[in-house]
Amino acid sequence: MDNHRLPGPSEASGRMADARWRELLHRLHNGDGSIVATTVTKLRETVPGYESVPSEALAASARRNIELSIRTILSGGDPSAEDIPEADALAIERMGQGVPLGSVLSGFRTSMIVILRRLIELAPNFDIPSDQVLECSTLLWSLSDAFSSRATAVYRDREIARVVADSARRLEWIGNAVSEAMETSELMWGAAMYDVPTDVPVRALAAPTSPGSGADVELQLLTWADRAGVRILTAVRSSVIVGIVVGEVDTEAEGPEIAVGLGEPELLERLSRSFATASLAVRAADDVGEGGLVNLEKLSWRLGVHTSPETTHMLRRRYLAPLDAAGAFRDDLLESVQAYLDNRMNIPAAARSIPVHVNTLRYRLRRFMELTGADLGEVDTLIELSWVLASVAKADSGPRGR
Numbered sequence: 001m002d003n004h005r006l007p008g009p010s011e012a013s014g015r016m017a018d019a020r021w022r023e024l025l026h027r028l029h030n031g032d033g034s035i036v037a038t039t040v041t042k043l044r045e046t047v048p049g050y051e052s053v054p055s056e057a058l059a060a061s062a063r064r065n066i067e068l069s070i071r072t073i074l075s076g077g078d079p080s081a082e083d084i085p086e087a088d089a090l091a092i093e094r095m096g097q098g099v100p101l102g103s104v105l106s107g108f109r110t111s112m113i114v115i116l117r118r119l120i121e122l123a124p125n126f127d128i129p130s131d132q133v134l135e136c137s138t139l140l141w142s143l144s145d146a147f148s149s150r151a152t153a154v155y156r157d158r159e160i161a162r163v164v165a166d167s168a169r170r171l172e173w174i175g176n177a178v179s180e181a182m183e184t185s186e187l188m189w190g191a192a193m194y195d196v197p198t199d200v201p202v203r204a205l206a207a208p209t210s211p212g213s214g215a216d217v218e219l220q221l222l223t224w225a226d227r228a229g230v231r232i233l234t235a236v237r238s239s240v241i242v243g244i245v246v247g248e249v250d251t252e253a254e255g256p257e258i259a260v261g262l263g264e265p266e267l268l269e270r271l272s273r274s275f276a277t278a279s280l281a282v283r284a285a286d287d288v289g290e291g292g293l294v295n296l297e298k299l300s301w302r303l304g305v306h307t308s309p310e311t312t313h314m315l316r317r318r319y320l321a322p323l324d325a326a327g328a329f330r331d332d333l334l335e336s337v338q339a340y341l342d343n344r345m346n347i348p349a350a351a352r353s354i355p356v357h358v359n360t361l362r363y364r365l366r367r368f369m370e371l372t373g374a375d376l377g378e379v380d381t382l383i384e385l386s387w388v389l390a391s392v393a394k395a396d397s398g399p400r401g402r
Helices: 019-030 034-046 055-075 086-096 101-126 130-179 184-193 214-228 268-288 296-307 309-319 321-326 329-342 347-353 358-372 379-392
Strands: 203-208 231-237 240-246 260-262
Touching: 019 055, 019 101, 034 055, 034 101, 055 086, 055 101, 055 130, 086 101, 086 130, 101 130, 130 184, 130 231, 130 240, 130 268, 184 268, 203 214, 203 268, 214 231, 214 240, 240 268, 260 268, 268 296, 268 379, 296 309, 296 379, 309 321, 309 379, 321 329, 321 358, 329 347, 329 358, 329 379, 347 358
Parallel strands: none
Antiparallel strands: 203 240, 203 260, 231 240
């Protein structure tokens, strides 16, 4: 051990500045290699996680702990976490060596026990009173507590930083996997890291968010995934939550409250295709006021409302513009036509669904035909009306809001 000098009397306080104490501490500091050897042995034998730490590193830590103990004894006062910068270096070093926090704290206590026992053994040789030895042991246990606090803070801060970095990398991988080409090596790395299969199809999902709603939407998605028996990985990108769905979706499970686009199944390397259909589905669903889980198959012809705005504009001009002459009665007319379509052109059932009297419904349908020139017996007309009513579903609460 290096022959560093001990602090001078002016740097010590109280009885710890006594010459007998200084001789004892000098013995600990410069001439007692047994402490280092015993500490290394006990760490190896009793503390899990130290198996891969080099003996030289353990010996250096034991010597630092001796110096730290001597400094604490000479100070004569209980140390605080701020007084132990050595804890930072040791915690960082042990984290790099893969030693868990619990083992680091246990290791430091083990080192303190070895030092304290040796001090107690030597005290009679230097005529140290027993009450002063007791006071010294109290200081060393306070040192152990202060060291534990500071080392724990270092581990916590480093772990938070690691988790944040891992989370950022995970979110980036998910976003890139669903929306753009990736290097095969990076794609496979993420698949292995996040347990995403590469040999069976998976699906992409897309869900719109508003500012500040991302966490709530992700919670809804996780709740739905649990009901549907699938596992999802999600990431927020701009105003959209994108994700990967692993497993077979239970189509009978209740869907989320918000509109969520579900893509077609694809192998991971072609997941961008699935994301394209998921995005199309959720945008189309927004245009026609559909909620819950949507895909191309569920939307069917309603996709046209989104993909062919020219057709939508033409049909709105044909069937909605003439209703302006009806004033406030417009909403009643649209409600009645929607009920008529929803109930397979069964007038009594449609009337009950609103509800109105059967004759009231017949009057409304007749008035609608008079204003628009539509023939509710023509198949083409029924298709066109379904289209145009789907296009106003988002804005109007009447036709589809009941």
